[in-house]
Amino acid sequence: MAKRTTSLPTAGVGVFRTKRDRRIGLALTLPSLALFLLFTYYPFFKNFQLALYRAAPFPTLPNKFVGPSQFFSIFSDAQFWDSVRSTVIFVGLVVPIGVFLGLLMAVAAHQRLKGIRVYRTIFSSTVVSSAAVAAVVFSTLLSPVSGYLPSIGIHAPDITSSSTWAMPMVAIVSAWQFVGLAFIILTAGLQSLPDDLLEASRVDGASSWTRFWRIILPLLSPTVFFTLIVGVIYGLQSFGQIDIMIGTQNSTFTHTNVLIYAIYRFIHVSADPGMAASYSIALFFITLVVTLIQFRILEKRVHYGQ
Amino acid sequence: MSDLLLFRNNADFTKTLNFKMPASRYGITDGSGLERCFMSKVEFRNVNKSFGDNQVLTNFELSVDDGEFLVLLGPSGCGKTTALRILAGLENVSSGSVHIGDREVTSEEPKDRDIAMVFQSYALYPHMTVRKNVEFPLRNAGVSKDEIKSRVDQALQTVGLSDLGDRKPGQLSGGQRQRVALARAIVRRPKVFLMDEPLSNLDATLRQQTRADIAALQRTLGTTTLYVTHDQVEAMTMGTRIAVMYQGKLQQVGAPTDLYHRPANAFVASFLGNPGMNLIRGSVQGGAVRVAGSVVSTTNLADRSDVTIGVRAEDLRIGDAGFACEVVIVEDLGSEVHVVCQSAESDRIVIRQLSATTRPTVGQTVHLAIDGATHLFDAMTGERCEG
Numbered sequence: 001m002a003k004r005t006t007s008l009p010t011a012g013v014g015v016f017r018t019k020r021d022r023r024i025g026l027a028l029t030l031p032s033l034a035l036f037l038l039f040t041y042y043p044f045f046k047n048f049q050l051a052l053y054r055a056a057p058f059p060t061l062p063n064k065f066v067g068p069s070q071f072f073s074i075f076s077d078a079q080f081w082d083s084v085r086s087t088v089i090f091v092g093l094v095v096p097i098g099v100f101l102g103l104l105m106a107v108a109a110h111q112r113l114k115g116i117r118v119y120r121t122i123f124s125s126t127v128v129s130s131a132a133v134a135a136v137v138f139s140t141l142l143s144p145v146s147g148y149l150p151s152i153g154i155h156a157p158d159i160t161s162s163s164t165w166a167m168p169m170v171a172i173v174s175a176w177q178f179v180g181l182a183f184i185i186l187t188a189g190l191q192s193l194p195d196d197l198l199e200a201s202r203v204d205g206a207s208s209w210t211r212f213w214r215i216i217l218p219l220l221s222p223t224v225f226f227t228l229i230v231g232v233i234y235g236l237q238s239f240g241q242i243d244i245m246i247g248t249q250n251s252t253f254t255h256t257n258v259l260i261y262a263i264y265r266f267i268h269v270s271a272d273p274g275m276a277a278s279y280s281i282a283l284f285f286i287t288l289v290v291t292l293i294q295f296r297i298l299e300k301r302v303h304y305g306q
Numbered sequence: 307m308s309d310l311l312l313f314r315n316n317a318d319f320t321k322t323l324n325f326k327m328p329a330s331r332y333g334i335t336d337g338s339g340l341e342r343c344f345m346s347k348v349e350f351r352n353v354n355k356s357f358g359d360n361q362v363l364t365n366f367e368l369s370v371d372d373g374e375f376l377v378l379l380g381p382s383g384c385g386k387t388t389a390l391r392i393l394a395g396l397e398n399v400s401s402g403s404v405h406i407g408d409r410e411v412t413s414e415e416p417k418d419r420d421i422a423m424v425f426q427s428y429a430l431y432p433h434m435t436v437r438k439n440v441e442f443p444l445r446n447a448g449v450s451k452d453e454i455k456s457r458v459d460q461a462l463q464t465v466g467l468s469d470l471g472d473r474k475p476g477q478l479s480g481g482q483r484q485r486v487a488l489a490r491a492i493v494r495r496p497k498v499f500l501m502d503e504p505l506s507n508l509d510a511t512l513r514q515q516t517r518a519d520i521a522a523l524q525r526t527l528g529t530t531t532l533y534v535t536h537d538q539v540e541a542m543t544m545g546t547r548i549a550v551m552y553q554g555k556l557q558q559v560g561a562p563t564d565l566y567h568r569p570a571n572a573f574v575a576s577f578l579g580n581p582g583m584n585l586i587r588g589s590v591q592g593g594a595v596r597v598a599g600s601v602v603s604t605t606n607l608a609d610r611s612d613v614t615i616g617v618r619a620e621d622l623r624i625g626d627a628g629f630a631c632e633v634v635i636v637e638d639l640g641s642e643v644h645v646v647c648q649s650a651e652s653d654r655i656v657i658r659q660l661s662a663t664t665r666p667t668v669g670q671t672v673h674l675a676i677d678g679a680t681h682l683f684d685a686m687t688g689e690r691c692e693g
Contacts, residue, residue, distance in 0.1 A: 199396050200429035204490070205417035205446035214442075218433040303433035 050277035055270075063274065071278040079262070080279070084286070086167065087258040091235035093171035094178055098234075099227050101175070102182025103220075107212065109183075110190045120187065127180030131240030138173045139245050160245055166252040170245055174238045181234070182227050189223025190216070221302040229294055236287050239264060259283045346407035346420075346497035346530055347372050348393065353402035355388055355554075362388045364554045366402070370498075373528040375521065377545030379535060381577070385554040386534045387502055393532060394423050394500050406497055417446070422491035423500040426507070428483045430475040436462070436486050437471035443494045461493035464523075481512045488520070492527065499524070499531040505540060517544055538578050542566065550574050567679070572688035575616045575681060581644065581656040584622065587685065588615045588651065595680060597629040597651050603680040612685040619644065619658035621678025624666060628675035631655060633666045647672065 051071050053063035074080045105123045109116055126134070141148045144158045159165035193216065201215045217224070239260045246256045248269055257265070259279055266276035348370040355363040362385045370376045378386040391397040393404055395416035403412045411419045422443070430439050440461055444454045462468045465485040475483055484504060491499055504520070505513045521544045524531050535541055541548045542562045550557040550565065550573075558570035569575035575583035588597040590610045595603040597615065607613075624645065631649030643665050645657040657674065659665065666672050682691040 194427070194429070196425045196427050196429040197431060199394075199416075200423070200425060201431075201442075202396065202416045203394055203421065203423045204443040204494075206442070207417075207446070210446060215431060218431075 047277045047280050050273050051281055053274050055272040055274050059271065066274075070274050071281055074275070074278050074282060079257075080282070082254065083257050083259045083262040083279070086256060087236065087260075087286075089167055090171050090174070090238070090256075090258050091232055093168060094175045094235040094238065095228060095231040097172070097175035098178035098182050098231050099224065101179045102186050102227065103224065105179070105183050106186035106190055107216070109187060123183045124180045124187075126177050127184060129177065131174075131177065131238070132244055134173055134177050135241045135244035138169075138176075142169070161250060161252055163252050163255050166246055166250075167256050170242050170256055173241045173245065174235065177241075178231055178234055182231065185227045185230065186220070186223055189220050193219050218303045225294070225298050225302045228298065229291055232290055232294065233287060236260065236283065236290075259286070347405075348498055348530055348532060349405040350389065350393070351403045351405065353389070353392060353404065354400045355385070355392060355397065356400050362554050363392075366554070366556060368549055368556060368559065370530055370532055373530055375524045375531045375533065375544060375546045377533045377535060377541040377548045378551060379538060379541040379548050379577075380551035380557075381536055384551040386536075386551050389551075390423075390500050390502055390532060390534045393419075393498070394421060395419050420497045421500055422494045422496040422498075424484075424487045424491050424502065424504045426503040428475075428487040428504075428507075430483055430486055430490075432475050435472050435474055436467060436478070436489075439475065439486055440489045440493050443490065447494070457493050458489075461489040464492065465489045480507055480509075481516065484508060484516060488523070492523070497530065499529050499533075501531065501533040503535050503537075504533075505535075505537075513540075520544065539580060542578070548578075550577060552577075568690075569616070569681065570690050572614055572616065572683040575683070579618065581619050581658070583616045583618055583681070584652065584655045585683070586615045586617065586649075586652040586655060588613055590682070595682065598649070600627070600629040602628065602676045605680075605682060607682060607691055610685075610691075613691065614683040614685050614688070616681035616683060617676050618678065619656040621676055621680075622655070622657040623675050623677045624657060624659070624672045625675050626673060628673040630671055630673055633668050633670045633672055636665055636668060638665075645672075647674070 052065060052067055054066045054070055056063055109120045109123055129137075139160065140146070142159060144150060144155065149155070157165075159169045197215060197219065198211065201211050206214065237260055238258070242256050242258065242261050243264070246253050248265060253261075260283065263276045263279045263283070266272045266279065348368075350366050350368045353363055353366040354361070355366075366385075366389060368376075368378075368389070378389060380386045388397060392399055393406075395411070395414060395418075399412060403410050405411065406419060406421070431442065434442065437458055441454050441458045444457060449457070458471075459468070462471055465488050467482065467485055467489065470478065470482065475486065478486065484507070487504065501520070505516055508516060517540055520533075533540075533544060545562060547560060548562050548565055549559040552573050558565055558574045565574060566578050569578065569583065572585055576585055586597055588595055588602070590596070590605055590607050590613055592609065593604055593606060594601045595605050595613070595615060602615070629649065629651065631647040631652075633645055634648050635644075635646035637644040637646070641660075643659045645659060645666055647655045647657065649655065655674065683689060684691055
């Protein structure tokens with residue numbers, strides 16, 4: 001039998017030909033594996049453990065093991081459902097606004113116009129500004145006392161103290177930040193669309209409007225779908241803007257008390273890690289279910305080309 | 307197998323068209339009962355096109371007559387697709403003008419030019435069914451629903467895809483996709499068909515059949531057609547006329563046989579034909595055409611110390627007399643043998659032999675004589691020398 005001398009890898013287990021190769025492979029994956037274990041998997045499972053203990057009334061006393069009852073108790077808690085409602089409103093505002101504006105800007109910036117790169121940079125810049133910066137900038141702009149609006153003669157009420165406007169305001173700031181990410185993802189999607197399809201639609205007499213609705217959007221639907229999922233996860237995890245713009249001392253915080261913020265309050269205000277963990281588990285399952293529903297329902301409307 | 311083919315022969319095809327398309331729907335009848343699309347003359351007037359510093363088309367002048375099937379032929383990068391895209395309105399000209407019929411369309415949008423285009427990739431909308439693909443241009447034109455249904459049915463029937471209307475392009479073979487693209491083009495009844503290498507993605511057998519089908523379709527509809535290809539066999543078999551391009555310039559326009567038998571320059575000579583014409587360095591002395599001292603032909607041209615002699619592979623004979631060269635490759639194609647030689651006068655000389663002929667061996671020195679037409683080209687400019 002001829003001796004195999006080829007060094008080309010084959011599919012499957014054959015990629016690692018020797019024990020040495022295998023050891024090198026494992027060594028190379030070890031850093032990322034360690035990071036995942038330390039910062040993702042360990043906290044994830046630790047969270048489930050924390051939910052089994054009720055916090056002691058005094059920090060010096062040990063926490064009491066109560067089993068899963070603490071987790072199930074949150075479903076009869078009005079505050080939990082208030083937080084769920086706030087979260088739904090928040091995500092319901094952030095995602096459509098972010099995706100719609102991101103798509104609008106991506107289509108606009110996809111034109112072959114002079115200086116369009118400048119606009120692309122501007123459009124995508126929101127993604128690199130931190131939540132803290134965005135929140136401070138918007139708070140400063142809208143502050144009824146020291147803001148930009150009073151300086152130009154517009155005296156609007158303090159919307160961060162308004163139970164009606166606090167949530168939309170925070171959602172708009174979050175949407176503003178998400179627009180940059182949506183723009184980048186959708187621009188990448190647009191750039192990957194085959195030119196000849198768009199050219200064929202021009203030759204076939206399609207107007208810009210028809211081209212967008214009948215050709216571009218269906219072809220872009222996998223990217224839009226992906227952006228929606230990313231947007232929902234982003235919305236469910238948004239925290240910084242709410243904390244900086246509203247904060248726990250503001251009377252309107254109950255209207256912006258989304259799940260992630262409620263979790264934060266349980267830890268830092270109520271010193272109750274058990275309830276925070278229970279809310280976290282609920283948020284995890286809500287995220288999971290929403291994503292699965294998106295996959296089941298929206299994916300039917302997505303065209304994956306050939 | 308048969309479902310891969312448009313029609314078994316042109317007679318079947320014509321019969322189908324005749325039967326399926328009422329004359330009134332296609333505007334013009336020629337008295338023979340065959341219905342025809344509206345057609346128009348196409349003209350490029352001194353068109354120049356450059357992308358940055360790269361000049362792609364230079365003083366491009368071309369006229370395609372009413373109902374003509376003109377093939378734009380040239381190697382990759384010669385500017386033929388750019389010319390087609392300019393006519394389609396997908397590229398702007400740097401200077402010059404484009405005319406369809408009696409109208410200048412240089413700055414008009416593609417949708418306003420009344421053209422239909424078949425793309426190299428077919429450019430079928432993957433999320434639409436075959437039927438939706440074909441009806442798309444009609445919907446955009448605001449044609450009524452009944453009219454759309456009737457015209458789409460006809461177009462699908464014409465290309466033999468009536469049963470596949472509900473499929474999506476991803477569920478079709480390459481040949482079927484190509485036919486959907488054709489149906490989408492003919493359903494519009496445009497003034498001009500533009501085809502950008504529509505057969506390049508098909509296998510050899512299907513390409514040969516579809517070649518004949520497209521030519522028959524064009525003859526029957528009579529629509530002015532500009533067809534871009536780099537395949538000289540397609541050009542020779544399909545076009546009423548061929549326009550050969552090289553480096554952004556038109557080299558020669560004419561009937562396929564004219565180009566084959568009387569090429570205007572060395573490029574056209576070497577590009578047309580399979581294999582292309584052999585180009586051998588020689589001289590003219592006292593009416594005799596010489597290669598390496600051997601007289602290979604006669605001419606009435608004045609003496610020239612340096613001339614390029616063009617000779618087809620089938621016009622070269624291996625024998626005892628003639629100029630010497632060395633055999634480097636012997637290719638057996640079954641029905642014939644191509645003997646490839648090298649000499650100081652040419653890097654590549656191909657001789658076409660029938661299989662039965664005694665074939666030389668690689669490395670052997672043979673003598674070549676010309677037994678047919680010779681073409682003389684200026685050694686410097688490559689232009690044909692007229693004697």
